Amino acid sequence: MALNRIEAVPLYQMVRERLISQIEDGTWRPGIALPSEFQLGAQLGVSQGTVRKALIDLEALGVIERKQGRGTFVKAETPERSMFHFFRLSKSDGERIAPLTLQSRIRERDASRAEKQAFQSSADLAVVEIRRHRRFEDRPLAEETVILRADFFPGIALRDDLPNALYPFYQQEFHISILRAEERLSAIAASKTQAKALDVEPGAPLLKVERKARDIRDRIVELRQSVFVTGDLTYDIDLS
Amino acid sequence: MALNRIEAVPLYQMVRERLISQIEDGTWRPGIALPSEFQLGAQLGVSQGTVRKALIDLEALGVIERKQGRGTFVKAETPERSMFHFFRLSKSDGERIAPLTLQSRIRERDASRAEKQAFQSSADLAVVEIRRHRRFEDRPLAEETVILRADFFPGIALRDDLPNALYPFYQQEFHISILRAEERLSAIAASKTQAKALDVEPGAPLLKVERKARDIRDRIVELRQSVFVTGDLTYDIDLS
DNA sequence: AAGTGGTCTAGACCACGAG
């Protein structure tokens, strides 16, 4: 239980990494309370203040939630939270919208060279490709392709019950928490295929979003390309 | 110099607000070093640890920079930093691009109802409108309209020497630091006017970006609408 | 009343940068 002190690595960072490991391996599950700061300190052989610093880091990371008088809780990725965080389309009055996923196809294949590069892997790699058609208020909203590292999601290609919100599913079934993502956006003209799938004229403006999603260890675990019909919707972001 | 202890407001928050005020009023100017943690604590009548907590907050806010062994410095908004932070277009290889501003027109007028609402002001309000045409590598890149609260930028409408990067200019000339912004993005089809200004076909896909920029006090001080020809450029963002 | 996280202090020592 106690930490092996390694020279030149601050104690609170070791505590933080230890806790991350324990959340990953299921020792502390989403929704439940961690031991108190004093208890954790006693277990790990450090002071309460050191545990505290680690917990503040983890809260800033978005891994846990601290509530005065109640305790410290592992954050559960609910479909609602995930939508709010990673699906950022809203109406002109600012109200966020939630899409519906109608069709999805899933298959496993070898990674392309570009995909291997994106996953920062030099060895051969199997990936799982998910294609989805997403709608909102009975109209086509987006065409989406999701690429996953097959080794991180064993058996996912055999699942025929993929939910609308994938990130809570990743967390519950595979212990993978998506915490950050990098996106590249551009305006494109609809191709014939896209126009047909999204029920717009060829050449109509579409918003293309290419995403690299990272887990708790900052590994890139998902690639995603989405093409949206924005219409009078907007894609809302914060720069800070 | 010392703080007036107000019940129910933590000391470190009072220290933080005090330091923000002092940065705003020019007591500590961008680029210079603050007094050490112990000196600040002695001046304000609190312990070094309390000052430290305030400084950690300010660093997370992006207001200061702390360097071990050297000191704590007020961040200077350089054109480079500002570009990197708030101008997020890049080439397909990931290299950030820097635009050139060719024409700009500036005038003062009354705020529209929508603008008053955006600035969260119920009273009448004068605004300054800046229109800019921005280019990259000899091609049109964007048409931009910037709306400022006239009361926050006294005399700016008389300036005929607006620089390419406005945010460092706001900081140096008006002591206003832009720290955060909210943006709403959408893909639109070029109107005839836009097509002519940006040298594309009418109907070509453009990326529209509507920004509300906030200062150190979280006040909305600038509205901005930009319309970009993305082509093979992308607008890069982080979700976290 | 008991237990949790939040604030505040004081002091010791370490790591880094500059003279």
Add this chain to the structure above:
DNA sequence: TCGTGGTCTAGACCACTTG
């Protein structure tokens, strides 16, 4: 060598939640 921020500890008290 000195002064800075960075880590770590120990202890006191406050604010909030639950039983």
